[in-house]
Amino acid sequence: MTILGLTGGIASGKSFVAALLAERGAVVLDADRHAHAVLAEPAVRDALVDRWGAGVLAEDGSLRRGEIARRVFGDDAAATAERRFLENLVHPRVRQRLRAELDRIAGGGAAGQGVAVAVLDIPLLIEAGWADECDAVLFVDTPLAVRQQRAATRGWSADELARREASQTPIDAKRAAADVVVPGADEAAAREVVDRVWRRWGLPDAR
Numbered sequence: 191m192t193i194l195g196l197t198g199g200i201a202s203g204k205s206f207v208a209a210l211l212a213e214r215g216a217v218v219l220d221a222d223r224h225a226h227a228v229l230a231e232p233a234v235r236d237a238l239v240d241r242w243g244a245g246v247l248a249e250d251g252s253l254r255r256g257e258i259a260r261r262v263f264g265d266d267a268a269a270t271a272e273r274r275f276l277e278n279l280v281h282p283r284v285r286q287r288l289r290a291e292l293d294r295i296a297g298g299g300a301a302g303q304g305v306a307v308a309v310l311d312i313p314l315l316i317e318a319g320w321a322d323e324c325d326a327v328l329f330v331d332t333p334l335a336v337r338q339q340r341a342a343t344r345g346w347s348a349d350e351l352a353r354r355e356a357s358q359t360p361i362d363a364k365r366a367a368a369d370v371v372v373p374g375a376d377e378a379a380a381r382e383v384v385d386r387v388w389r390r391w392g393l394p395d396a397r
């Protein structure tokens with residue numbers, strides 16, 4: 191099984207490129223989705239309430255992700271300490287879930303039969319060491335102004351985007367760690383690059 195990793199700035203279009211790869215038959219592993227599921231685990235929820243108080247809980251007992259985001263993003267010492275606490279709790283569990291999903295699809299069986307390509311859509315692909323497990327890493331390249339516009343549709347200000355990006359490997363280092371650059375603001379050009387990657391790697395076409 192070929193493993194492709196996605197990296198890029200926030201709102202660069204990683205999930206969009208993942209969907210293009212899925213159209214061709216790839217199975218996409220989505221770390222943000224797993225991380226959200228981990229936040230619903232009682233042990234995790236209780237540990238976060240112990241640290242930050244009941245203010246992080248919504249009325250239905252779930253965690254208020256916006257409240258957590260306010261505490262953990264940024265490159266100052268306080269935010270970094272809170273983010274490390276959160277990550278120490280969440281990352282091992284996300285890692286376990288991703289590993290189980292990869293093993294399941296690599297091993298064939300009902301869900302995995304015929305899976306030739308797995309795509310890792312993991313925001314911290316490089317920081318968490320997943321890039322080393324990829325046969326190729328794709329960097330989704332989208333100008334900051336476009337990403338800011340997209341982030342605004344999620345209700346994030348330019349400051350919120352900057353705070354989150356300050357918590358990650360700098361964009362230039364992400365680009366330098368990649369094998370392929372995919373344009374993220376031009377859909378037709380993105381399709382062309384995905385087609386080229388597919389051909390270059392001799393991957394079987396499911397379309």
Ligand SMILES: CC(C)(COP(=O)(O)OP(=O)(O)OC[C@H]1O[C@@H](n2cnc3c(N)ncnc32)[C@H](O)[C@@H]1O)[C@@H](O)C(=O)NCCC(=O)NCCS
Pocket residue numbers: 200221222225226229255256258259262273276277280281284312313314354357358
């Ligand atoms: C802080 C939380 C609650 C905020 O939730 P929210 O719904 O606002 O954001 P969401 O989870 O959709 O993430 C959106 C983007 O924020 C960035 N981001 C999320 N966590 C981190 C982190 N620990 N470090 C840097 N950037 C991050 C990523 O680019 C991600 O795609 C949530 O992101 C979280 O639990 N993060 C810790 C787990 C984690 O590191 N996830 C990222 C991949 S495993």
Ligand SMILES: Nc1ncnc2c1ncn2[C@@H]1O[C@H](COP(=O)(O)OP(=O)(O)OP(=O)(O)O)[C@@H](O)[C@H]1O
Pocket residue numbers: 198199200201202203204205206207222313340374375376377380
């Ligand atoms: N090539 C494109 N052309 C137009 N809009 C796009 C394109 N790629 C992505 N978008 C839009 O931009 C937004 C962000 O894209 P997407 O969710 O794929 O980014 P992401 O990199 O996965 O984000 P995150 O870093 O938060 O995980 C979405 O609303 C998506 O529809």
